[in-house]
Amino acid sequence: MSERVSRRAFLGLMGAGMAGAALAACAPKAPQATQPPAEATKPAEEAPTQAPEAPAAAKIIFSSYTWSGYEAAMRGLIEDFMAANPTIEVEGQFVPEDYYTKLQTQIAGGTPPDVGIADYGRVVSYAKSGVLLAIGDLVATSNFPIGDMIEGAVAQYRWADGDFDTGAQGGELWGLPSDAQGQIFAYNKTMFDEAGVGYPTDDWTWDDLVAAGKAITNPDANRWGFLVPHWGMQVRGYFVWQAGGEWVSPDFKTQKLDMPETAEAWKWVWDLIYTHKVAPPPGLQAATNPFMSGQVAMTIDGVWWVADFANITDFEWDLALLPKHPKTGKRTTSVESDGWWIFKATKEVEASWMLMSHLANKDGQRKFGELNYVIPSCFPEVGEEWYTQKPPDNRKKALDNLVQDSRKAYITHFEVWTILGQCMPPIDAALTDGTPIEPAIQEAAQIMQDELDKAWELYNQT
C-alpha cells in the first residue's frame, strides 16, 4: 500500500515535535521550595578554619562579572585554589556586560553556576525563590572565622523567611561578603589652596562644606565646590540618615520620604545646586568624573574610586571623614558588600564551599587587597592593611568613617529597584531642571507608598 506524504501532515508533525522539544528545553525550571531557615550560625571565632576534605574529583563552575584587570586577578586566585586542591577543577565564566541578565537566564534554564559573585540587592529575591544554598551549617562545621567580619557586611547575606529585607538577626546565611564598602569624602587640595580655604577637618559639618564650596566656586571658570552625588549614590541612603531621616519604616510597610528630616536632606542636596550654587547642575557635570577632571573640589562617592583617583597627577587630593550633619552630628556612611554565594542546584557542595571559603577567608581577602580590585575590609585587620596604604595620605579616614558610623545600604530589600525606579524620577527631574523639590518629594512619597503596597502584595503572593 502506498502512502501519500501530506505537506500539512508533515509540517504539523514537525511543528508539534519541535514545539514540544523547544518547550521542554526552554520552559523555566520550577525551583524547589525554599529551605526553612536554620538556626543562627554561631561563629567559632577562636577555632582555626577547618578545611573540609577535598572530594575525589570534582568540576565546578564559578561565574562573575568582570572589569578591567579583575578577571586576571580572579583567575590568579582560582589557579592558586586548584594548585592547593588538585582534585577540583574550576571553570571560570567572566561576563563583562549585563552579568545578572546572563545569570538569571542560566537560572531560568536550570543551569546556574555552582559558585557565583553575589549581589546584596538580590539576596531576598533569590533566597526566597529557593535558588541559593543555605550555608550556615557549612560555615559552622568548617569553623570559618565569620565572627571576625564586620557584622554589617555579613548582615547583607542573612535573611529569614518572611522578612522583607536582609539583615535579620537569626536569619539563615545565604552568602559571604567579599568586601565592606562605604562612601569616601575626597577633596582637591590644590583647589582648596588656590581659594585659600582650609582643608576639611574631623569637625566639619554640612555648613562648612557649603562655606568652602562658596569660596571655591567660580561658574565662569567652570570650577565648583561640590559634586552632588548621582542617582546611584543617592539611593545608598547615607545623607538621609545623617539628617536623622529614613526611607521606609522599620517594618517596610510605610514610606518615610515625607518625614521632615528626610525631606530636609533632599532639600539640602537641591540647595547645593540652586540656592548655594556650589555644585554644577547635573546637566553641566563633565562627562568624565568631575572630581578627576578638576571641575569640582569635593565629592562623596564609593570607596572603589580610590584606585582611580590614585592615577590623578594634575592636582593633590586627600580623604577626610564625611562632614557631619550640623544638628544630629551624624556622619553615617552606608555599607555594601558584594560577595559570593552557592547555587542550590550544585552537585558539588563540598567543592563549591571550599572555593567560596578560599575566596572569602583572610588570605583570599589579603590577596584581593594586594591586587587592588576589592577593598577587603570585611575583616577589619585585613582592611587595615589596604586602608593604610597611600595615596592619599589619609586613606584610612574612609575606614574610620566606616567603623565609627555606618549602616547597611538601603538598597537591599525586596523589589527595591522597582520601587526606586518608579519613585525617583520626580526628584531626579527637580534636581536636573531646578524645579521646586518639595512637591517632587511629596509626589515621590506617594509613589513610594503605592509601590511598597504593590511589593508587599507580590511578596505575599509568591
Added chain:
Amino acid sequence: MKTQTLSGLRRWEERLAWLFVAPVALGILIFQVYPTVFSLYISLTEWNLVRAPRWVGIGNYVELFTRDRYFFKILGNTATYAVGTVLPGIVVSILFALLLNQKIALRFTYRAIYFVPVVAPTVALGLLWQWIYEPNFGILNSVLKFIGIQGPAWLGSTQWAMRAMIIFSIWRNLGFGIVMFLSGLQNISPEYYEAAAIDGANAVHRLFRITLPLLSPVTFFVLVTDTIGALQVFDAPYILTRGGPANATQTAVMYLYAKAFQMQHMGLASAVAYILFVGIMCLTILNFGLGKRWVYYESQ
C-alpha cells in the same frame, strides 16, 4: 474510489525538498515562533526568571494601562522620537541624495563617507556624540559659544535630551536613506526630464512633478521601515542617556528592558512587547492604506 498516489521517485523528491527546507523551518520555529508564543504566555504571568511563572491573566496589561505612572509618557516619548526622526530624516536624506546625484567631483567618496555611520557600531557613535554634546568642553557648545550662544546641557536636560537623541539618530541613519534615495533617483529615466525641459519645466517643477512622485515607492519603503525601526529604538537611548534624565528619553523598548532585566518583571516586559507589536502592526497597516493615495508605481 481510487486514491491518487505518488510514485516512489516523487515521494523521494518531496522528502528531499522537505529536508532542504527543514533547517530554515526549524530555525524559524525555534528562534521566532516559539519565543513569540512563549512571550505571549509570559505576558499573562508574573515571572522573575528565578521563580516559576505565576498566571495573572491580563493583569500585566491592566497594570500598564491603569496603574503604571510612566507607561503613557514612555509611549509618548517613543512617538516623539519616531516622528522626530522619520519625517525629517526622509527630507534630509532626499536633499543629500539629490546633491550626491549631481556630477560633482569626489561624489563616490562623499557617498562612502555618509555611509560610514551606518556600518559603524552604535556604541562607538554614541560615545563620540556624548563628547560632541559634552556641556563644558564639547565641540557643539564650543562652536555655539564662539558665535555667542550659551549651549544647553544637551543630554542632561529633560527639555533637550530627546532633541539631542533625535539629532544623533538622524545623522546616524542618514547614509542609509541617501543610498536608498540615490538608487531611486538613478532609476528615473532621463527621458522624463528631457520631455519636461522641452515643455519648459523649471527645476522646481521637475523636482515636484517628476522626481518626488517617481521616488514615492522608495519614500514609502523608507517610511515604513524607518517607522518600525524608530518605534523599536533601544541602542541610542541606552548608550546616550540610559533613558534619563527623569525618564525624558525612556522609550518603549528601553522600558521593556528595564522591566525585564533591572526589575525582573518578565511578565510586564512581555506585555510591553506585545502592546508595542500591536501598535507597530496597526501603524504599518495604516501606512499601507494611506500609501495607496500617494505612492506612484511606474508599472501601474
